[in-house]
Amino acid sequence: MSSVVLQISCVAGLLGIAVLAIILSRAKTSTTIIYCATTAVSLVALFGSIRFLVGEAPNPSGLVLPVGLPWLGAHFRLDALASFFLVVVNLGGASASLYGLGYGHHDPAPHRVLPFFPAFLAGMNLVVLADDAFSYLLCWEFMSLASWALVMAHHRESGNAKAGYVYLVMASFGTLALLLAFGLLAGPTGDYGFAAIRAARHTPYVATLVLILMLLGAGSKAGLVPLHVWLPLAHPAAPSHVSALMSGVMTKVAIYGFIRVIFDLLGQPIWPASVVVLFLGGITAVMGILYALMEKDLKRLLAYSTIENIGVIFASLGLALAFQANGQKLAAALAFTAALFHVLNHSFFKSLLFFGAGAVLTATGERDMDKLGGLIHRMPFTSFVVLVGCVAISALPPFNGFVSEWLMFQAVLQSPELPQWALKIMVPAVGALLALAAALAAACFVKAFGVTFLGRPRSTAAETAHEVDRYSLSAMIILAALCLLAGILPGLVIDALAPITIDILGGRMPIQANEPWLSIAPIAESRSSYNGLLVMIFITLSASLSVFVIHRFASHAVRRGPAWGCGFSDPTPAAQYSAGSFAQPIRRVFGTLVFRARDHVDMPAPGDVRPARFRIELHDLVWEGIYLPIVGAVGFSSDRLNRLQFLTIRRYLSLVFATLVTLLLVLAIWS
Amino acid sequence: MQMHSLAFDISHTLAGGLVLISFMMLYQDRLYSLLNVFALHAVVLALSVAWQAYIQDAPHLYITAVIALVFKAIVIPVALHRIVKQLGIHRDIESAVSIGLTMLAGMALVALSMVLMLRVTADADPLAREDLAFALSVVLLGLLVMVTRRNAVSQVVGFMSLENGLVLAATGAKGMPLVVEISVAFSILIAFIVIGIFLFRIRERFDSVDVSALDDYRGERR
Numbered sequence: 011m012s013s014v015v016l017q018i019s020c021v022a023g024l025l026g027i028a029v030l031a032i033i034l035s036r037a038k039t040s041t042t043i044i045y046c047a048t049t050a051v052s053l054v055a056l057f058g059s060i061r062f063l064v065g066e067a068p069n070p071s072g073l074v075l076p077v078g079l080p081w082l083g084a085h086f087r088l089d090a091l092a093s094f095f096l097v098v099v100n101l102g103g104a105s106a107s108l109y110g111l112g113y114g115h116h117d118p119a120p121h122r123v124l125p126f127f128p129a130f131l132a133g134m135n136l137v138v139l140a141d142d143a144f145s146y147l148l149c150w151e152f153m154s155l156a157s158w159a160l161v162m163a164h165h166r167e168s169g170n171a172k173a174g175y176v177y178l179v180m181a182s183f184g185t186l187a188l189l190l191a192f193g194l195l196a197g198p199t200g201d202y203g204f205a206a207i208r209a210a211r212h213t214p215y216v217a218t219l220v221l222i223l224m225l226l227g228a229g230s231k232a233g234l235v236p237l238h239v240w241l242p243l244a245h246p247a248a249p250s251h252v253s254a255l256m257s258g259v260m261t262k263v264a265i266y267g268f269i270r271v272i273f274d275l276l277g278q279p280i281w282p283a284s285v286v287v288l289f290l291g292g293i294t295a296v297m298g299i300l301y302a303l304m305e306k307d308l309k310r311l312l313a314y315s316t317i318e319n320i321g322v323i324f325a326s327l328g329l330a331l332a333f334q335a336n337g338q339k340l341a342a343a344l345a346f347t348a349a350l351f352h353v354l355n356h357s358f359f360k361s362l363l364f365f366g367a368g369a370v371l372t373a374t375g376e377r378d379m380d381k382l383g384g385l386i387h388r389m390p391f392t393s394f395v396v397l398v399g400c401v402a403i404s405a406l407p408p409f410n411g412f413v414s415e416w417l418m419f420q421a422v423l424q425s426p427e428l429p430q431w432a433l434k435i436m437v438p439a440v441g442a443l444l445a446l447a448a449a450l451a452a453a454c455f456v457k458a459f460g461v462t463f464l465g466r467p468r469s470t471a472a473e474t475a476h477e478v479d480r481y482s483l484s485a486m487i488i489l490a491a492l493c494l495l496a497g498i499l500p501g502l503v504i505d506a507l508a509p510i511t512i513d514i515l516g517g518r519m520p521i522q523a524n525e526p527w528l529s530i531a532p533i534a535e536s537r538s539s540y541n542g543l544l545v546m547i548f549i550t551l552s553a554s555l556s557v558f559v560i561h562r563f564a565s566h567a568v569r570r571g572p573a574w575g576c577g578f579s580d581p582t583p584a585a586q587y588s589a590g591s592f593a594q595p596i597r598r599v600f601g602t603l604v605f606r607a608r609d610h611v612d613m614p615a616p617g618d619v620r621p622a623r624f625r626i627e628l629h630d631l632v633w634e635g636i637y638l639p640i641v642g643a644v645g646f647s648s649d650r651l652n653r654l655q656f657l658t659i660r661r662y663l664s665l666v667f668a669t670l671v672t673l674l675l676v677l678a679i680w681s
Numbered sequence: 682m683q684m685h686s687l688a689f690d691i692s693h694t695l696a697g698g699l700v701l702i703s704f705m706m707l708y709q710d711r712l713y714s715l716l717n718v719f720a721l722h723a724v725v726l727a728l729s730v731a732w733q734a735y736i737q738d739a740p741h742l743y744i745t746a747v748i749a750l751v752f753k754a755i756v757i758p759v760a761l762h763r764i765v766k767q768l769g770i771h772r773d774i775e776s777a778v779s780i781g782l783t784m785l786a787g788m789a790l791v792a793l794s795m796v797l798m799l800r801v802t803a804d805a806d807p808l809a810r811e812d813l814a815f816a817l818s819v820v821l822l823g824l825l826v827m828v829t830r831r832n833a834v835s836q837v838v839g840f841m842s843l844e845n846g847l848v849l850a851a852t853g854a855k856g857m858p859l860v861v862e863i864s865v866a867f868s869i870l871i872a873f874i875v876i877g878i879f880l881f882r883i884r885e886r887f888d889s890v891d892v893s894a895l896d897d898y899r900g901e902r903r
Binding site: 664666670671 | 790793794796797800801821824825827828831836
């Protein structure tokens with residue numbers, strides 16, 4: 011059976027499971043059956059795509075199904091790029107299904123989740139496989155609608171309805187942009203097959219318009235600032251394993267769309283395109299993580315952090331565009347590999363962290379970090395794997411996050427070889443933004459982990475929490491292990507990505523398998539190299555050694571003394587360092603500019619017994635500056651246009667008549 | 682050659698006559714005279730279609746011509762006469778928009794359709810070209826009649842004359858299947874029946890077929 015047929019059969023299986031879920035919707039065992047089935051199918055699809063990607067010389071294989079438009083059919087094709095994203099999708103799908111086996115039992119309304127979960131997975135698989143614009147858009151909409159239904163699964167909780175609405179509006183906007191982009195690509199001949207689009211030559215004018223439209227279309231789904239507004243609303247509203255899929259996988263499908271069109275279909279890029287992508291990527295990374303730092307809702311924090319990572323990936327893609335436009339294949343392959351590697355990594359650790367947030371939610375019923383704390387004693391396994399996820403997303407060695415960001419900075423360091431001065435200046439500036447984002451991400455996840463898992467419980471719910479079930483834990487442990495594996499064996503991943511860079515860019519990074527001791531050398535060993543395994547051995551050895559030294563040579567006597575209470579003797583748990591207080595220095599430095607943050611202290615007069623109050627004022631300038639005016643304008647014009655509902659028959663006739671005459675006039679003047 | 686030129690002249694005359702009669706419709710302010718002009722309109726249309734059938738050597742167009750003659754020149758005007766009589770509105774005078782203004786607008790519309798059609802169909806058969814330009818004028822004038830009248834009966838007449846323009850365009854183009862023309866004719870007949878029933882319903886409820894009564898009923902100011 012050819013690989014593409016296998017993938018399509020898996021999709022058909024997933025759709026079948028969705029139908030089965032509708033039939034079984036009220037049965038007690040439905041949760042177990044459905045998630046078992048999706049795990050199995052996702053695993054089959056996962057191994058199929060891995061075999062295709064790392065097997066010798068992955069040859070693209072296509073398939074035409076006689077569905078869809080009668081004279082067109084639906085074209086599907088599996089090539090190296092698609093197979094890589096299928097690995098991401100199905101790995102996320104399999105782990106989320108495994109997690110769902112345990113987590114799904116806590117769901118108050120499983121029949122609102124179960125049918126859409128496999129459908130959502132099928133939609134994402136189909137988008138990656140689609141090989142003509144029509145099936146691409148159809149599958150894209152299918153994916154969006156399925157995820158929308160999942161966002162609306164708990165529709166009675168406050169805020170979820172708004173989240174669903176904003177998501178729907180932004181998704182329609184994004185699809186409109188994609189529709190126009192594909193329309194431009196197909197051109198006057200109107201052949202919507204990707205093969206024909208790839209073969210056609212596109213004028214710079216069309217290429218620029220397509221780039222803008224793709225940034226709007228794929229960017230709104232991926233969460234580029236300022237199109238990100240739906241993401242922190244919708245991702246947390248869904249059940250946690252779906253949040254993991256939306257954040258860790260669906261955003262990657264959007265990136266796939268961007269890569270497919272901009273790198274593959276448009277052909278040779280022009281260098282000004284890279285400036286736009288670089289700039290947006292850098293801004294997105296910094297803004298995303300600043301938003302995350304201000305947040306005290308665990309799942310919203312993770313959603314904002316997704317925006318940051320999307321920014322990092324887009325910045326790497328921008329670098330790849332810049333090098334590709336100048337024909338520097340090696341550097342382009344390096345930046346492109348860094349982007350793809352980060353796509354993979356982010357799907358690992360963001361899924362892991364959302365699973366962890368879901369576990370905390372199951373155990374305590376809380377998402378507000380200021381009501382959590384001390385969970386490390388009550389949920390030791392969850393705490394450990396979430397710690398692994400936090401270290402990985404903070405880009406610390408020896409985990410995978412470090413490798414991809416390191417590769418990206420290696421690509422940034424190649425920028426002096428670019429001929430254009432604009433890029434020579436721009437790339438290091440974006441590099442600085444990315445470095446800032448990386449540092450802020452570390453601070454953000456110190457806050458997320460510290461406030462949630464360390465310290466003392468801030469509520470009874472946190473005090474009485476229990477470890478979650480085995481299925482959820484095993485899903486998280488598998489992802490944590492993958493984070494470590496990808497971190498210490500990066501050469502394997504880089505070599506596996508080589509067929510893609512050869513396909514898309516026509517160049518590749520040096521073969522890493524030949525490097526001694528599993529190290530990686532992106533350009534040449536004399537320039538720079540990294541060895542995750544050695545770093546891990548060093549960290550393990552030095553940490554064990556220092557623990558041994560401390561315990562061996564320090565005093566064994568246990569001394570009991572009064573704990574330092576920061577000036578508050580016998581503090582209540584609520585007086586601990588909170589999420590807001592941790593972020594305060596950063597709020598002071600960046601927030602006054604980016605969020606117009608103000609601290610309001612209401613201190614009672616001496617002798618007054620009412621409590622002092624402290625209030626933080628934050629403004630989301632993107633929402634207030636862009637979206638609220640648009641909402642206002644739409645509201646204003648619909649108020650005005652409302653009168654059209656109540657015209658007389660003659661007025662309606664006159665309107666039709668006037669429109670007709672105007673159109674004829676336009677034709678008469680311009681034809 | 683001489684024959685062709687004569688054929689062209691006659692069809693040109695008939696189509697032009699149709700436009701002229703459309704103009705006549707614009708300034709009829711009595712319902713009976715409007716209906717009479719409409720009947721004349723339909724007769725000229727039937728002649729024009731028959732002439733097209735003759736010069737295109739397309740016998741099925743004779744059927745269209747007969748349909749136009751029977752239904753539009755006889756059945757519908759007679760039926761409308763009776764409706765007007767039953768409703769007792771044959772003395773009503775309409776004054777929505779002044780006649781001078783309407784005539785000016787009509788001239789502008791004819792000019793527009795000439796300019797547009799002659800330019801768009803630059804490389805078409807000259808016969809079809811002229812025909813299409815006239816047909817578009819008739820359609821636009823029919824719409825103008827609908828827009829400038831208040832009385833429901835005259836709006837119906839405007840609609841019917843608009844349809845005459847469509848038939849003119851359809852017959853001018855060679856190879857239009859008979860099925861299409863017959864189905865158009867029948868849809869018009871059905872529309873006429875539906876509108877006729879509605880006229881009586883409106884009348885029953887509001888004591889008038891002036892459509893402004895409907896607006897008063899909806900509580901709208903105009």
